[in-house]
Amino acid sequence: MRRATYREGVRTALRDALRRDPRVFLLGEDVGRYGGAYACSAGLLEEFGPERVRDAPLAENGFVGAAIGAAMGGLRPIVEIMTVNFALLALDQLVNNAATLRHMTAGQVSVPLVVRMATGAGRQLGAQHSHSLENWFAHVPGLRVLAPATVQDARDMVLAAFDDPDPVVIVENQVLYPTEGDLDEDAPPVSPWHAIVRRPGRDASIITHGGSLSKSLVAAELLAKEGIEVEVLDLRCLRPLDVDAIVATVTRTHRAVLVDESWKTGGLAAEVCATLVERAFYELDAPVARVCSVEVPVPYAKHLEDAALPSPARIVDAVKGVLHGRI
Amino acid sequence: MRRATYREGVRTALRDALRRDPRVFLLGEDVGRYGGAYACSAGLLEEFGPERVRDAPLAENGFVGAAIGAAMGGLRPIVEIMTVNFALLALDQLVNNAATLRHMTAGQVSVPLVVRMATGAGRQLGAQHSHSLENWFAHVPGLRVLAPATVQDARDMVLAAFDDPDPVVIVENQVLYPTEGDLDEDAPPVSPWHAIVRRPGRDASIITHGGSLSKSLVAAELLAKEGIEVEVLDLRCLRPLDVDAIVATVTRTHRAVLVDESWKTGGLAAEVCATLVERAFYELDAPVARVCSVEVPVPYAKHLEDAALPSPARIVDAVKGVLHGRI
Amino acid sequence: MTPEPLERMRQMVRIRRFEERCAELYSQTKIRGFLHLYIGEEAVGVGVMGALTDDDQIVATYREHGHALARGVDAGALMAEMFGRSNGCARGRGGSMHIADVSRRFWGGFAIVGGGLPIAVGLALADKTLGRAGVTACFFGDGATEEGAYHEALNLASLWKLPVLFVCENNQYAMGTALSAHAADTELTHEPRAHGIVAERVDGMDVVAVEQAATRALEAIRRGDGPRFLEFMTYRFRAHSMYDADKYRDKTEIARWKARDPLALYAEYLLAEGLAARADLDAIDAAAMAEVDAAVAFAEQGGLEPIEDLTKDVYTHDVSARGAP
């Protein structure tokens, strides 16, 4: 166990996977010579060479499709799409091919593909570089979606995704890359497919994932100072959702605040809310509240961007709302 | 007022728009010489010529982007993307450009664009040709989304979208094209931005849109035979959702079944459900139920496809479920 | 008489008879969904397949019955698939546009235009990386050459020197849009050359010319020279799909191409060269008819996939159970 950054967590796992299995290769724009736009693959080209750490031209649809084909043909590609914003160019391949091929061929074709991408806002990158959209991937049968919120998960989830025989999308919130946490490089990966209670509590549940976890924990601290104890559930796996864990936390607390950086309308929080209605309706003592991004292409100016995104203050307000009947 | 098919409804509106404003042009694969994959533009090339009814090469990202540019430059493009399945190739342009440009330039740039596309399953077209995904568009601030379910709306919504100065996506469920209904070609378009109660009822509300409306009305008939009177609300506009109408119907009936052809997880019904929780929680006498597509790439074989999609029988069951506390 | 010449004929006739029956079965609503016939273009699929080995990989489009049959996909399993039966090659889940038989390295019909091209690049990358001998033959139409995916795939294959044979089936129409209405430059070999790929235009109605061109290209690819590109000039004798009224093509143009029917051309050649007798051809035809009859019978007798299995094969296994891998 040591202190490490989130990007080191990812890098450790990439190195492990490359060492473990000669069929593994990394593919993406600037993953090699440059070391990755977020430095997740720094040093790996030097260790594994250009065939296993393969720089791709600017051609998201093309190289994601090529990775799917390579996976079909027996390789184990781990793709980096620099950010989700550019993944929009590759959705045809991910949705129409990666997600369908196994079923459409009655199990003849396997697509053991891992696709990592940076997501989220908060770095003043403006409207074209600040999308979340993990809810889009989570909508698609045939894909699995993981959202590591901690340094350990940043590592574990890459390895678990690599062990999975089906296509897995990993969304890494870009504000997390430089953050630090504990990393056990030898730990057998904890199952990534289940939610984890990051802080126990009794008064209300905050259900969140990815980049919003730390904001939620800050909010929980603030609330604790006022004597309000919230449980914070980190979803971790966005498809399939861990319905049991979602139901369990609300069965304990009877109130829920959903925190999610996507735009509110049709974001992931909507699905969590619907799940609660279907599976824990009679446990709810108050309407569920959502804290999501404001419905606006994320603006550049810091004060505007801050206002557009979930914040501890907005989460605190929402928790008080569900406790006091305001929503 | 006359009887007409849904595709005629669309065609009437396209012709009207072309006649009304010389800046209007149609753009899409096979809209000209072929008359449109669904014959929505049949005859228009002959009437308006190849510059105003413009066949596009197979290049969804390119021609949608070109339409955005043309709209910025003063034209009024009405684009047909043959089906939503191919629209995946154009999402970068729609989400990163069409939806952002006005805000990102502080109102300097206008994108008066209409994009029509066929959606949905039910014609045994298999996994790559049966997506819904209107929930994806409905997630994006900067876009508006319309889902005509009737022949009149098929016409009215094209005209209303054309009158709107911002980008509007129209999703036309492909099973509707040959269906017949009343069409008043001279009627001033009814506001497309609001939901309409297609059948009044008192026992429960079915909230639906597009290709699922007719299934919902069939289910309502079946239920009426058993003495159960359901109200059927046609959402019509998927972004912005008509929250008041959603709240109003449930305030009348206190029970809701959401019918939506997208995959259930993260589909449009999830957002309607979350809206109800936020705005009408205390009106709900039972958990909300969703009738959506099963989480599977839509299979070809008829019996499998039928089993994957919402059906009157499944809707009837769900209504009985919310009435009798089962979900 | 060498067996090879007759074999080419046999394959082309099998495809022709199979698809003629498909059209009938569509009218009888036995086959549904989209059905795209290859009739008129058989020489391309047959010629290229004739040059491939068992180690090679195939990526095709929604117009792929011919390729599947020529590659050795069982006609019964193919027909049953279009009937939506559980004895179909994809147990009825795929249908006409998604024929796949991985045991034959026939990876399937890809129904998003241009969508198969990057897949082919990846399959070739796997072969090359794993030191396997295979070449990936990727079939696509003239319309596909306007898609961005085409450009990206050409560049990737050339940049990484991958064993891909790009096979452009230029039937001069993308659905109802003529080549000259969708391509600024109708010489489709120019673009691959701009990516450093050797490209050749070949008569796609002459099965021998097709096979020879493919053989030459494959030799170069197997030497490690990277991808090659072949453009075959061909024509579909039928409409784009069963929904198409085919109003956009000139009757005389159609007639002109039908006069170069690849089956007739090759039959003439066989007879003229003394490589076959009329009776040989009749026997081929009869065998093909019998095979199609048998395929239909096989399909008819197929069961329906149980509805409980609807969501089977969406994933390899379930991960939601606690303690799952």
Place this chain on the structure above:
Amino acid sequence: MTPEPLERMRQMVRIRRFEERCAELYSQTKIRGFLHLYIGEEAVGVGVMGALTDDDQIVATYREHGHALARGVDAGALMAEMFGRSNGCARGRGGSMHIADVSRRFWGGFAIVGGGLPIAVGLALADKTLGRAGVTACFFGDGATEEGAYHEALNLASLWKLPVLFVCENNQYAMGTALSAHAADTELTHEPRAHGIVAERVDGMDVVAVEQAATRALEAIRRGDGPRFLEFMTYRFRAHSMYDADKYRDKTEIARWKARDPLALYAEYLLAEGLAARADLDAIDAAAMAEVDAAVAFAEQGGLEPIEDLTKDVYTHDVSARGAP
């Protein structure tokens, strides 16, 4: 001494000084987000802009300060935008990557690589359809030429014979990836030619050569010949963005290109030809510094957009009210 030669110098110096200040301001955290500097490439933007008229349209990338300044976008409004202030050209909503000034037909920085190309096609279609004289100049990098959007845009512009000037700024790197690592064929003029577009490679460090090539190309476009393509060989003297440690380029390569600094080259030329005296150049520099100082002052004094206006301009108007249009 004609005014034009000095004007070119003035524009290049304005850009250089402006961006040098940007880099400082970034370190001071006055500017945030991504910041891509154009230093080293000024001759391209200035040369092309010099050949355009007020009627022409411009589409640029995230590396567009130079283009904006050369096009006449106010330096203060540009700086204020990067400060995120309400007196910025997009009231602080856009930032460095999204500079737009529609009054100058400067449609903006497009930050998705290749994403501006189809937009340019559409702007040109509008000009042509509405009978307006404008040509759309579309700037993009060497990396963008691998995107599918590039291919689709070239074909559309050529097929529809649209007035587009494609301006490829070949600085030989896409972020950290060298041209030869991303392009199978590094002769970037081949691809447009494969789409029937006349294409020329030009020294991008020589502002006069740039302007002349652009002028020739624009003449042809204005005759109605359809699009033209110019590839300018250039180099960025700085890293890709402020986040880039620039470890992937050879020091000697950088030095070699810096020896051909477009500002120095042009200054030498002006002096050698007697078109300017040293004092003229000093005056240009002083004026540029003063302009930058003024721009910073303008930005510093800008207010913040009220948070109540966060969702303004997402739509032109609200449709949710009953009775709304």
